Amino acid sequence: MMAEDKSSREEILERVTSHLADSVLTLPDESILAEAGETEADLYKDAEHVRLVLSEASQVLEDVSRRLSNMGHVMNPNYWHRDHRGFHTKCLNCGSSVSFKPATHEVQGGALNAPCPATNEYRIPKRANL
Amino acid sequence: MGFLLSLSDNTPPGSPKPSLPPTRSINASPKSALLVESDECLSNFLRRCLKDEGYAVRIASGSEEGLRLYRDFGPFNVVLINYCIPQRKGFGIDPLVPQTKGIELALAIRDTDSSQGIIIAALAFRRPSEVPRPPEAMHIPLLVDVGVAQLRGLLEKVEVDRAIKALTSADLLRLQRFAKLLVRGLGRAARGRDWEDLLEEALYRTLIGAGDTQNGRHWNRKVPFVQHLAGAMKSIASVWRRQLREKEPYLMSELAVYDAEGQEHSPIDSAPSSCVPADRRLIEKAEEEGVFALLRGDANASQVLQGIIDGLKKNDIKLTYGLDEKKYLAAMRRIRVKLLGRNRGGNDDGRG
Numbered sequence: 001m002m003a004e005d006k007s008s009r010e011e012i013l014e015r016v017t018s019h020l021a022d023s024v025l026t027l028p029d030e031s032i033l034a035e036a037g038e039t040e041a042d043l044y045k046d047a048e049h050v051r052l053v054l055s056e057a058s059q060v061l062e063d064v065s066r067r068l069s070n071m072g073h074v075m076n077p078n079y080w081h082r083d084h085r086g087f088h089t090k091c092l093n094c095g096s097s098v099s100f101k102p103a104t105h106e107v108q109g110g111a112l113n114a115p116c117p118a119t120n121e122y123r124i125p126k127r128a129n130l
Numbered sequence: 131m132g133f134l135l136s137l138s139d140n141t142p143p144g145s146p147k148p149s150l151p152p153t154r155s156i157n158a159s160p161k162s163a164l165l166v167e168s169d170e171c172l173s174n175f176l177r178r179c180l181k182d183e184g185y186a187v188r189i190a191s192g193s194e195e196g197l198r199l200y201r202d203f204g205p206f207n208v209v210l211i212n213y214c215i216p217q218r219k220g221f222g223i224d225p226l227v228p229q230t231k232g233i234e235l236a237l238a239i240r241d242t243d244s245s246q247g248i249i250i251a252a253l254a255f256r257r258p259s260e261v262p263r264p265p266e267a268m269h270i271p272l273l274v275d276v277g278v279a280q281l282r283g284l285l286e287k288v289e290v291d292r293a294i295k296a297l298t299s300a301d302l303l304r305l306q307r308f309a310k311l312l313v314r315g316l317g318r319a320a321r322g323r324d325w326e327d328l329l330e331e332a333l334y335r336t337l338i339g340a341g342d343t344q345n346g347r348h349w350n351r352k353v354p355f356v357q358h359l360a361g362a363m364k365s366i367a368s369v370w371r372r373q374l375r376e377k378e379p380y381l382m383s384e385l386a387v388y389d390a391e392g393q394e395h396s397p398i399d400s401a402p403s404s405c406v407p408a409d410r411r412l413i414e415k416a417e418e419e420g421v422f423a424l425l426r427g428d429a430n431a432s433q434v435l436q437g438i439i440d441g442l443k444k445n446d447i448k449l450t451y452g453l454d455e456k457k458y459l460a461a462m463r464r465i466r467v468k469l470l471g472r473n474r475g476g477n478d479d480g481r482g
Contacts, residue, residue: 010317010319010371012439013315013317014315014316014371015438015439015441016315016421016435016438016439017311017312017314017315017469018311018312018315018364019438020311020438020462020465020466020469021307021308021311021312021315021360021364023462023466024304024307024308024311024466025304025308025356025357025360027304029298029300030300031463032300032303032304032307033299033300033303035307035463035466035467036303036306036307038467038471039467039470039471040303043299043303044299046302046303046306047299047302047303047306048302050302050303050305050306050329051294051295051297051302053326053329053330054294054297054329054330054333055291055294057329057330057333057334058287058290058291058294058333058337060334061287061334061337061338062271062287065283066258066272069257069258069274069275070257070258070259071257072256072257074275074277074280076277076279076280076283077279077280077282077283077284077286077287077337077338079279079338080334080338082334082335082338084373087334087338102327102330102331102334103323103327
């Protein structure tokens with residue numbers, strides 16, 4: 001029925017699941033709810049769990065940026081480099097690096113070890129009376 | 131510092147001119163912003179930044195005017211408030227006394243609409259931790275650096291958060307099932323990652339996508355958020371699959387494994403052979419047969435599955451097996467339910 005070589009099997013699996021996944025996108029709302037109801041015990045709870053996954057992911061990067069900002073580091077929030085180990089970026093002032101692992105939400109790097117030494121070098125003093 | 135001052139709706143004498151009625155452009159714009167800033171230079175700069183990002187901007191110079199504009203024209207895609215704004219701009223304000231009504235305004239707007247995306251521009255501070263805020267305002271994003279990149283990143287986050295809140299139950303379940311099916315198709319390439327990992331990754335890439343086209347997935351607002359995330363997930367799944375094929379090189383230090391006693395173990399000890407083990411082929415074959423076994427007795431579903439395996443498009447499948455639209459859709463539904471529901475309560479939840 002199917003080709004015996006490994007790559008063909010993987011391609012076929014990919015083709016089938018991709019075709020099925022695409023079909024989910026075009027389903028009307030009532031159909032997706034009815035279909036999900038056949039496999040999920042609590043639709044509302046399940047749906048809200050998906051929202052939670054998204055909300056938490058949105059907050060994680062913000063928390064990392066805020067943590068670094070509190071140490072005086074300046075990061076470009078849009079320039080995280082991604083490789084197989086996680087996301088990486090560097091402080092625009094001192095160049096120290098930080099990496100973030102999505103699977104564990106673990107944050108590592110030299111930027112977390114010390115406040116940014118370059119923070120105050122070129123800054124104009126801000127309003128001091130606050 | 132007090133946070134309980136009331137913001138009156140009544141415009142006292144000497145206050146700024148009431149805002150003009152909404153213009154055609156702001157109503158026609160797909161994105162709107164309210165900017166509350168009393169410093170003219172900063173106001174011009176921030177307004178320009180927002181306009182460059184495609185926002186139609188309304189401007190207020192004090193907290194009273196800001197709240198009035200919000201009540202008249204809100205909600206906005208984003209409300210950007212400077213921490214240091216007066217209650218109302220005008221004569222009689224002591225320049226030596228700090229005017230810090232920004233947080234009060236942000237909380238008043240949150241009371242009106244808890245889902246309103248707000249950014250506080252705390253440009254008078256060096257670090258977020260230095261910004262005095264009550265606990266209920268701690269989660270509001272802060273702009274402490276006037277760089278355009280920082281603002282762009284926060285705007286992206288506000289827009290994404292707004293889109294997440296707006297997702298319906300059907301949208302959320304659609305995304306979940308989409309992700310589960312893709313992960314199921316990854317096989318070994320999933321490397322233990324599940325549908326949540328795939329969805330999270332799609333969101334991370336969206337958030338960094340505003341400036342990084344190589345790693346990020348820029349969200350074009352003309353595309354619905356669900357479609358965007360689905361596209362991002364598909365692209366990520368294909369990257370994961372490619373990574374398995376390319377067998378990325380690793381440093382030994384990256385692969386070193388330590389046990390509970392701190393003993394290092396060589397990864398070579400457990401490295402798989404480059405030859406496909408015989409049992410792997412058997413597992414894959416069994417998996418494939420298992421899928422067909424699930425559909426045993428369901429002729430239409432088996433035919434549709436065979437059509438997909440053969441690379442046929444929807445219409446070709448219908449023609450080949452003589453299925454009408456209703457029968458085809460029903461067969462597709464049964465395949466999806468069987469595949470996703472096969473291990474309910476067991477070990478599969480879209481995990482690869």
